[in-house]
Amino acid sequence: MRQQFKKTIMDLAGHDEQIVLLFGDVSVYLFKEFKEQAPDRFYNLGICENTMVSVAAGLSSQGFLPYVHSITPFITERCLEQIKLDICYNRFPCTIISCGATFDYAYDGASHHCHNDLAILRLLPGMEVIQPGSRKELDLLLRTRHGSGSPAYFRLSDYPHELDLPVAFGRGTVVLDTGSQATVVTAGPILGNIVEACSDLPVNIIYFTTLKPFDAELIARYSHTRFIVIHDAFGLHEAVTSCGVTASYHGLPDTFLDCYGRVGDIRQRLALDPAGIRNAVTAFAGEL
Amino acid sequence: MSEVAKKLRQTILAISHKSGRGHIPTSFSVVEILLAVYNKIRHRPVEPLWDGRDIFILSKGHGALAHYTVLAEHGYFPAEDIFNLGRLNSRFGCHADRLKVPGVEASTGSLGHGIGLAVGMALAAKIRKSQRRVYVLVGDGESNEGSVWEAVLVALNRRLDNLTIIYDDNRSHSRGLQIIDPASNFRGFGCQVFEVDGHDIDAIKDALGIPTDSVKVIIARTEKGHGCRTLVENPYEWHGKIPDAKEYTMLMEELDATTV
Structure with missing residues (x-):
């Protein structure tokens, strides 16, 4: 799904200069091409998820459309208060894209497992919570919600299903x-x-x-x-x-x-x- | 103490006494800092969202009462409005809501958030090649939060010379995790650091005006409760305490006795 994330975002970014990508030192090599094409819209901020979310909210306050990406537990559970206050309460919409859903990184142990992200983010006022099951669904839903003005969370997995279903946001x-x-x-x-x-x-x-x-x-x-x-x-x-x-x-x-x-x-x-x-x-x- | 700083402290005491809300000592420690900042930055009170404005963020959100009075002093809204502080339908809470109060750029309260937001705003100005500058006021107690230092690291890494961090060194956390030498800490990270008397408006303005080629940090040495002896001597007791009628008179008298 991360390949699809890159493909869709690069396409969207080709038409929308307000897109800024923030990475928590994850998937950085994958987005090498994006970095070369738009160096001022690509930032590997390092391993500081709390601040990465706050910075994204600050960029949003100035009219940018930030996408924030890291591994699921670190970009959801660790920085929950930044998502709650800086993004949701302040109404500085950003899109959070995680990778490593549930047991994708089973071999890394419980620190890298994440099964509460969907449940806790559902509780935040205004937050859209999206779990695409396939590459095609990710592409469609990401395009649908781009620039929606609402904060959104997309949960990506390295093990998508291969079914072809008619899906739509919110349905x-x-x-x-x-x-x-x-x-x-x-x-x-x-x-x-x-x-x-x-x-x-x-x-x-x-x-x-x-x-x-x-x-x-x-x-x-x-x-x-x-x-x-x-x-x-x-x-x-x-x-x-x-x-x-x-x-x-x-x-x-x-x-x-x-x-x-x-x-x-x-x-x-x-x-x-x-x-x-x-x-x-x-x-x-x-x-x- | 300047006439205006004294007047604003009187207003803060009056609002707190009448509304039964507010953090008086921490508000008193930042009055001159806020006066200096709003004197120095580009802003238009009649047009709070003016595109050419600089941005100020109160990261230590519990100083909101001082922020409100300074914004009122500049004409963002009448000071009388603030007397409803904390009431059900008031625009003014003990921590500010940016969607309710003109001139407030971010809703803060939980400590260690505003500085990260400010870094994002400063980065946005860099991307847009804008002349906008971003100022953020953090507390010394707030700086126990690791996110403050994360934000400093990111700001330095992105070379945000359009960001000024003002550190309210009111020693509020001497009973807890006091940062003993913040100037050395910020210098160690790579910031350009200036130390000033945080109750000297001109000194703060001078420091704000110094050009830097990196993240600027102004260590403002302040006193929690500055202007009232009782507050200075009992900052913990008075952190969130509201003066009753007798105490209000006493604090007003102490403030009146302060040399202008």
Whole structure:
């Protein structure tokens, strides 16, 4: 997805001189070409995420459109107060783009895992929270929200799904409707595992790329069914239940992960691989 | 103490007494700094968003009451308006909201944020090749925050010679993590540092006017509660304390006794 981020931003920057990119010493080499083309709009500020967010807000106050990029926990959890006050409270809109979603960097240990970012950023007034699942979705959503005047958070993963779905900002997508009384709700790249696990099961699948603003209408359309949220992060389950429905959750435990490995290993351990998801959904549907 | 500085301190005391809100000692430590800054920078009170203006950020946001009185002195709004400080529908809070108060460029309060915003604003001026200068007032207690020093590092790395950091050295944190020699600290980072009496308006203005080719830091040696003996001698007790009628009279008398 980072390649797509670069491609889309370079295209946008070719038409909009207000774009300024700030990097926390991450993905810097990837954007070498951008730096060469627009040296006064590319800044590797170093490893100081708090200040990077404040600086971005300061640039925004002067009419620039800053994009701030670093690894997920560092550019969300570490600098939460700067996002809350300097960007949201001051209404100096910036776009935060993270990489390394959830267990992308499983092998680096819990310091590099991040599953609370979507949940906590959803709580900030005015903040848009977007989790594209594929390169194509990232491209579309980034273009849609560029220059919107709202602060936005995009969560990128190195393990996108390969599905081609009609998505739109703020709208959910019906992936599968079997008329079932069981509805699987998900967001982001994990959709790939869910489709692989459930495409022949008698369940509905609805999919979100935007956790805020959240498409409550789509949840309402399926409110006669029972929901199971399957997500490798926190935030989606809260968004669904905020619509006034109850929903089961199949995803992360309330504990730090005490192992390493690769994202696939972790998903298997947490029953978020296709086999584990199939078991969970079958059990859920069987309870109906 | 200048006539105007004394008058503004009287206004601060009156507002605090009447509204029951405000941080008096910290406001008293920055009155002359704010008077000097607004005397020196390019700004238009009748056109607060004038494109040719310089920018001032109060990073130590709890000095807002002093900031309000100085802005009122310059005609941004009537001083009478501030007497509603902290009330439900007032424009004026104990920490300023930029969307409510003309002349306030950033909403601050949580310490260690305003300086990072100021660095971004100064960087924006550099990118635009603008003559705009950015001034930010940080507190010594505030400078316990690591983000203050992160921002200094970034400002130096980006060679922001259009940024002036004014450090209110009122020794407010002597009971905690006092920074003993801030001038050496800033010099060690690579800033161009000037030390002044923070209650001498002319000295501050002179320091503001010195051209530099790097980030400028003005260490303003101040007294928390300057102008009232009781406040100076009991800064912690009075940090957020509001004077009752008797105390208000006493503080006004102490202020009146100060030589102009």
